[in-house]
Amino acid sequence: MNLDDLANRLDAAADELGDTVERRMRRVGTVGVARIRANASGRPGPNVITGRYRASWRAEISGIPYGAECTIGTTAPQGRRLEFGFYDMTDSIGRHYFQPPFPHVQPALGHIEDTLHEQMRAAVGELLA
Secondary structure (H helix, E strand, O other): OOHHHHHHHHHHHHHHHHHHHHHHHHHHHHHHHHHHHHHOOOOOOOOOOOOHHHHOOEEEEEEEOOEEEEEEEOOOOOHHHHHHOEEEEEOOOOOEEEEOOOOOOHHHHHHHHHHHHHHHHHHHHHHHO
C-alpha cells in the first residue's frame, strides 16, 4: 500500500468515525443495561417485587465530535440504597433501618468494560477495512 492509499483510507475513516463509534456505543449501552437488569433479578442482587426498579435502568447515548458517550443509570430513588445498602440509619420520622447492600451494578462493570473494548476494536477494524 502506498502513502496516497493510506491517506485516502484515513480520510474516509475520519469521516465515518463519529457515526461508527456512536453505533458501537449503543451496543455497549444495551449490553450494560441488560447485565445490570439481570443482576437486579434476585440474589445476590435485589429481589424483584414489581419489576419497576429493574425496568428503570436506561442507557443514554450521545454523539460527541469524533465519538460518543454513554451514561447508564436509573432515576429510581432506591438505586443507591440497593447497591450500597445502609447501616444503622434512622429516617426523619424515627424509623430505624439496617439494609445490607445488594450489589448489581458493580458486578456488571467488568462485563461492560470488556464489551466497550470489544466494540471499540470492532469500530477500528470496521473503519480501516
